[in-house]
Amino acid sequence: MFVRSILSILLILLKCILGSSSKNGYKVISENVMYSRWRSIISRTVRTPNGKQIDYDVVDQKGSGASIIFAWNSKTKTATILKEYNPGCDKILYGLAAGVVETDKHGSDFDMAARHELEEECHLSGGTWYRLLNEDKSIAMDKYVMTEIVAYLVVDAVKVTNPRPLDDEEEIEIIEGVTVDEILEMIRSGEMNCIGGFASLLAIEKLRNLGEI
Numbered sequence: 001m002f003v004r005s006i007l008s009i010l011l012i013l014l015k016c017i018l019g020s021s022s023k024n025g026y027k028v029i030s031e032n033v034m035y036s037r038w039r040s041i042i043s044r045t046v047r048t049p050n051g052k053q054i055d056y057d058v059v060d061q062k063g064s065g066a067s068i069i070f071a072w073n074s075k076t077k078t079a080t081i082l083k084e085y086n087p088g089c090d091k092i093l094y095g096l097a098a099g100v101v102e103t104d105k106h107g108s109d110f111d112m113a114a115r116h117e118l119e120e121e122c123h124l125s126g127g128t129w130y131r132l133l134n135e136d137k138s139i140a141m142d143k144y145v146m147t148e149i150v151a152y153l154v155v156d157a158v159k160v161t162n163p164r165p166l167d168d169e170e171e172i173e174i175i176e177g178v179t180v181d182e183i184l185e186m187i188r189s190g191e192m193n194c195i196g197g198f199a200s201l202l203a204i205e206k207l208r209n210l211g212e213i
Contacts, residue, residue, distance in 0.1 A: 025049030038062060042146070060146040063100035064107075065138055067114035068195060069152045070096055070203035071122055074212060076177060079200075080122050083173040086193055094175070094186050095196035097121040098149075110138070110150040118154060120164040121172055127157030132202040141195060151199040153206050180204055180213055 027047045035041040039061040047053050071080040086093050099117035106113040111129075119125050130153040133139060138148035166172060183204070187197040207213045 029053065056144065058144050058146055059142075061100060063102045063147075065101040065110055065113075066098060066141070066147055066149040067101060067110050067117060067152065068096050068098035068149055068199045069114050069118045069122075069154055070132075070199055071118060071124055071127075071157055072153060072155050072203070072207060072212065074156050077213065078177045078179055079183060079203075080124065080174060080176045081178050081183070081192075081196075082121060083175055084171060093196075094192040096199055098195065098199075100147075111152075114150070114152045116164060118157060119160055120166055121170070122157075122174055123160050123163040124154070124157035125160045125163075127154040129154050130206055132199065132206060149195065151202050153203040155210075155212070180207075 026049065029045040029047055031045075032043045033040055034043050034057075039059055042058050042060055044056045044058050045053060046056060072078075073080070082095050082097060083092060084095065085091075086095075097117050097120075099113060099120070101108060101110055101113040105116070111131075114129075115125070132151040132153055138150045141147050141149050183192070183200050186192040187200065192200070204213070
């Protein structure tokens with residue numbers, strides 16, 4: 001845990017150094033870690049193109065990004081998703097297998113992290129994989145979040161009898177046999193978290209392109 005904390009702080013400092021140059025007229029002047037555990041709150045001071053200096057509170061987390069996976073069964077034409085407690089909104093919501101690209105386990109390999117998370121959370125492995133963003137691209141999770149995520153579709157992954165263990169804080173219900181129409185209704189009704197809905201919509205588009213649906 002101590003080593004992970006040190007690695008997290010070093011990564012934040014590195015991001016600060018790399019992010020100090022001007023981008024589109026905005027320049028990061030300083031960054032200070034105000035709180036750090038699994039996630040960190042960072043006070044970031046930015047100079048805008050019109051010369052104003054603004055302080056932002058931004059959120060970072062350990063690791064070098066995150067992966068999220070939509071698991072599809074081509075025989076039943078259904079997905080395997082998750083149902084779990086979301087502490088931020090204090091609700092039980094549907095979502096997809098997802099997790100951090102942990103530096104000590106995965107380096108900066110989003111693909112490896114995705115395969116590990118699928119096994120841990122859905123008890124699935126293998127299958128045919130599709131990266132749902134353009135090659136080498138990731139996307140910011142939120143306006144005030146530093147973490148970037150990559151979404152995947154996996155088709156016909158197989159069940160694992162002895163999967164990787166969940167993290168201590170995770171209590172996950174695996175939901176199999178979910179149709180596309182049911183997932184779309186979960187998104188519209190607010191029963192699926194936003195990042196899960198985002199990845200599901202990308203996956204559904206890909207499945208249409210593949211002729212799966």
